[in-house]
Amino acid sequence: MSMLQIAGLNVWFGAARNRVHAVKAASFSVAEGESFGLVGESGSGKSTILRAITGLASTGSGQIEVEGQPVPARRPKPFFKTVQMVFQDPYASLHPRHSIDQVLGETLHLHGFKDIDNRVMQLLDDVGLGQKFRFRYPHQLSGGQRQRVAIARALAPEPKLLLLDEPTSALDVSVQAEILNLLADLRQNHALTYLMVSHDLSVVGHMCNRLAVMKDGEIVEIMDVSALRRMEATHPYSQHLLQASV
Amino acid sequence: MDTLLDVENLWVKFPTRQGLFDAVRGVSFSLGRERLGIVGESGSGKSMTGRAILRLIRPPGIVEADHIKLGDDNLLAKSEKEMRAVRGQRISMVMQDPKFSLNPVMTIGDQIIEAYRLHSAASKSKAHAKSLEMLRAVSIRDAERVMRAYPHEMSGGMGQRIMIAMMLIPNPEILIADEPTSALDVSVQRQVLDIMDRLVKERGMGLIFISHDLNLVADFCDRVLIMYAGRVVEVCEADKLHEATHPYTQGLLNSLPRLDMPTDRLEVLERDPAWSEVPSVSGRA
Amino acid sequence: MADQTFREWLVTDTPTSRRHAKLSALYQGWLTFRSNTMAMVGLGILLLLIVVAVAAPILSPHDPFVQDLGNRLAPLGSEGHLLGTDSLGRDILSRLIYGARITLYIVALVALIAPIAGLLVGTVSGYAGGWVDIVLMRITDIFLAFPRLVLALAFVAALGAGIENAVLAISLTAWPPYARIARAETLTIRSSDYIAAIRLQGAGAFRIITRHIWPLCISSLIVRVTLDMAGIILAAAGLGFLGLGAQPPSPEWGAMISEGRRFILDHWWVATMPGLAIFTVSLAFNLLGDGLRDVLDPKAGE
Numbered sequence: 001m002s003m004l005q006i007a008g009l010n011v012w013f014g015a016a017r018n019r020v021h022a023v024k025a026a027s028f029s030v031a032e033g034e035s036f037g038l039v040g041e042s043g044s045g046k047s048t049i050l051r052a053i054t055g056l057a058s059t060g061s062g063q064i065e066v067e068g069q070p071v072p073a074r075r076p077k078p079f080f081k082t083v084q085m086v087f088q089d090p091y092a093s094l095h096p097r098h099s100i101d102q103v104l105g106e107t108l109h110l111h112g113f114k115d116i117d118n119r120v121m122q123l124l125d126d127v128g129l130g131q132k133f134r135f136r137y138p139h140q141l142s143g144g145q146r147q148r149v150a151i152a153r154a155l156a157p158e159p160k161l162l163l164l165d166e167p168t169s170a171l172d173v174s175v176q177a178e179i180l181n182l183l184a185d186l187r188q189n190h191a192l193t194y195l196m197v198s199h200d201l202s203v204v205g206h207m208c209n210r211l212a213v214m215k216d217g218e219i220v221e222i223m224d225v226s227a228l229r230r231m232e233a234t235h236p237y238s239q240h241l242l243q244a245s246v
Numbered sequence: 247m248d249t250l251l252d253v254e255n256l257w258v259k260f261p262t263r264q265g266l267f268d269a270v271r272g273v274s275f276s277l278g279r280e281r282l283g284i285v286g287e288s289g290s291g292k293s294m295t296g297r298a299i300l301r302l303i304r305p306p307g308i309v310e311a312d313h314i315k316l317g318d319d320n321l322l323a324k325s326e327k328e329m330r331a332v333r334g335q336r337i338s339m340v341m342q343d344p345k346f347s348l349n350p351v352m353t354i355g356d357q358i359i360e361a362y363r364l365h366s367a368a369s370k371s372k373a374h375a376k377s378l379e380m381l382r383a384v385s386i387r388d389a390e391r392v393m394r395a396y397p398h399e400m401s402g403g404m405g406q407r408i409m410i411a412m413m414l415i416p417n418p419e420i421l422i423a424d425e426p427t428s429a430l431d432v433s434v435q436r437q438v439l440d441i442m443d444r445l446v447k448e449r450g451m452g453l454i455f456i457s458h459d460l461n462l463v464a465d466f467c468d469r470v471l472i473m474y475a476g477r478v479v480e481v482c483e484a485d486k487l488h489e490a491t492h493p494y495t496q497g498l499l500n501s502l503p504r505l506d507m508p509t510d511r512l513e514v515l516e517r518d519p520a521w522s523e524v525p526s527v528s529g530r531a
Numbered sequence: 532m533a534d535q536t537f538r539e540w541l542v543t544d545t546p547t548s549r550r551h552a553k554l555s556a557l558y559q560g561w562l563t564f565r566s567n568t569m570a571m572v573g574l575g576i577l578l579l580l581i582v583v584a585v586a587a588p589i590l591s592p593h594d595p596f597v598q599d600l601g602n603r604l605a606p607l608g609s610e611g612h613l614l615g616t617d618s619l620g621r622d623i624l625s626r627l628i629y630g631a632r633i634t635l636y637i638v639a640l641v642a643l644i645a646p647i648a649g650l651l652v653g654t655v656s657g658y659a660g661g662w663v664d665i666v667l668m669r670i671t672d673i674f675l676a677f678p679r680l681v682l683a684l685a686f687v688a689a690l691g692a693g694i695e696n697a698v699l700a701i702s703l704t705a706w707p708p709y710a711r712i713a714r715a716e717t718l719t720i721r722s723s724d725y726i727a728a729i730r731l732q733g734a735g736a737f738r739i740i741t742r743h744i745w746p747l748c749i750s751s752l753i754v755r756v757t758l759d760m761a762g763i764i765l766a767a768a769g770l771g772f773l774g775l776g777a778q779p780p781s782p783e784w785g786a787m788i789s790e791g792r793r794f795i796l797d798h799w800w801v802a803t804m805p806g807l808a809i810f811t812v813s814l815a816f817n818l819l820g821d822g823l824r825d826v827l828d829p830k831a832g833e
């Protein structure tokens with residue numbers, strides 16, 4: 001069964017003369033348990049697709065289906081129990097005045113969980129942060145630790161589909177390796193489906209089964225990662241990207 | 247090879263509530279007419295090293311060194327006024343994000359002309375001609391139009407080329423580039439680096455290239471200093487970077503995912519506390 | 532020993548409970564604040580003012596309302612009257628001490644009403660956007676367009692003279708700038724990733740505004756309020772001076788200057804002493820505001 005199905009998605013920003021057509025007729029589907037990558041350069045519209053799925057960017061037209069159900073324009077609460085997102089910059093995605101305990105506790109509370117204390121501790125363990133981090137504030141954490149907290153927050157409602165928006169591009173390479181390993185483990189342990197946006201082909205090659213290459217808001221090619229590894233891109237732009245990243 | 251810059255035992259310290267924090271600990275290196283890479287992770291002190299050379303560390307930060315010699319002049323002995331003549335004139339710096347380095351309310355042409363006239367008593371028309379020539383030198387095709395444009399009308403890659411053009415106008419001896427391409431897309435990165443490379447070679451300048459990207463540095467530089475916790479832990483020829491011996495360098499290289507060598511798990515860097523105890527390796531050529 | 536370990540407990544970066552984390556954060560803030568000497572001076576003056584106001588009956592050498600026409604306009608340092616007496620022979624020092632209560636009362640009331648009204652209007656306006664924003668901001672503009680003292684005068688004239696009405700009038704003219712600040716802050720906060728993240732947990736607008744936006748706006752408002760306090764004291768004094776604030780014989784500082792005005796050439800101290808008091812307290816608030824900005828500015832939190 002497909003976890004996520006997107007058909008003819010268009011997203012516009014701005015009005016009248018300044019209107020930008022950020023995503024043009026994007027269509028793809030992500031199977032349950034799959035890890036799907038969206039690759040492109042800045043401004044190619046890859047992040048916009050994620051924001052459109054979550055309702056953070058209003059869609060122009062097109063259809064988004066999650067688990068076979070069309071997603072209504074105003075996302076209902078249960079939607080966020082299925083779909084969660086991890087943002088690019090861990091320095092910007094945590095509230096500067098909220099401790100880790102508050103961040104996770106509030107998330108759990110909003111999703112109607114009762115045994116919040118136990119779950120907070122469980123989440124911290126899941127993402128490889130010890131209990132000693134529980135009452136710290138974001139400014140007391142390193143970038144990698146913050147991103148772990150952000151991942152714990154996304155995991156809190158026990159989602160099935162995780163949208164990853166360049167989850168490691170703001171981190172050092174050694175920390176990137178830790179976070180990518182963590183994400184791979186979590187996917188296995190929690191049977192998650194990933195939709196991952198990245199500008200780094202090697203990261204997508206490592207994490208994903210299939211990927212779509214985007215350019216100027218359009219998906220120019222969808223291929224298997226094995227094809228990517230064999231350098232068998234068909235579209236000239238994907239070939240160009242491949243050349244640049246090897 | 248003649249030495250353009252020689253740094254001996256450089257320390258950068260910041261007072262904190264827990265006492266002095268050493269951002270750079272006893273770094274020594276020299277720079278000839280070459281491309282010297284400084285790599286390390288965030289917090290390794292690589293950017294601080296670049297800034298300390300130009301004495302751009304703001305108080306309460308403290309810069310200490312036995313000497314920072316530019317030719318025969320010790321930069322540490324210079325007054326702030328003399329330093330201003332060094333900055334831009336003899337050593338230029340290109341920062342990570344061109345958006346923050348260009349004045350948003352001045353046209354690009356005016357900024358380049360101003361930068362040029364600050365360092366030489368050229369007439370306006372001569373400065374204009376020189377600016378056009380510089381923009382063409384960084385492969386900007388419609389230089390006339392770019393001269394009239396404002397920074398926000400430029401893309402990131404374009405902005406960075408303009409910055410490079412601006413920094414090279416006074417013909418400095420040394421260019422310090424601090425993550426000049428990190429804000430750019432991969433395909434643009436290459437172009438900007440090629441331009442920088444060509445100009446540096448043509449003019450026989452020394453280049454200090456500060457980056458977190460090992461592969462980029464391995465490709466682009468002649469010699470590499472690897473920094474960890476404020477110290478240089480290893481120095482090697484750039485083309486032999488992949489044969490580096492220090493466990494930190496190896497760890498960094500191995501933690502990168504690679505398209506040609508798929509693995510289930512990436513290698514995670516195990517940090518040995520002893521690395522930050524060993525004295526800094528000398529980066530003299 | 533115990534003191535040392537308590538300090539360590541406070542500065543730890545691994546708090547063990549919610550309360551511990553809160554206390555630790557407060558203590559870190561206090562350390563930052565304490566390193567700012569001028570701010571500590573400001574805080575000291577204000578604490579002194581509070582002590583003086585609380586202990587007024589004990590501290591004041593005379594009853595501030597008792598007149599002694601035989602000893603009117605006594606100069607500084609005269610027998611039993613350190614700061615002299617006013618036109619009705621009342622002890623100026625005692626009146627200043629009792630006046631501290633009125634000043635604090637005005638300051639506290641305005642500080643409660645104006646920023647909170649501004650915060651509400653500004654954050655709702657900034658977060659909701661659209662026509663809500665337009666309507667609320669135009670109302671704010673209307674209030675901003677009036678000269679402050681004139682608007683306050685009109686209110687007092689309509690409601691009658693008195694401290695409470697003066698406070699109300701000052702508050703009504705003081706909130707629009709706070710609304711503007713809160714709105715501007717909200718606009719930047721609204722588009723940040725952490726607000727997007729909490730929206731993805733299904734949080735409603737009310738929760739986002741009260742739990743996520745307010746804590747970030749409040750710090751800049753507190754700073755702004757302390758910086759404005761001087762202006763508020765002066766506005767209250769101005770109303771008092773015009774006879775529209777505190778009414779005689781109440782020892783409000785502005786009203787005291789107003790009374791002393793008639794003798795300013797021959798008996799300068801009658802107007803000068805309350806003037807100095809206003810000056811000192813205003814300065815103290817300004818210094819405190821500067822220090823608080825260092826502590827509370829989230830950008831300096833790194």
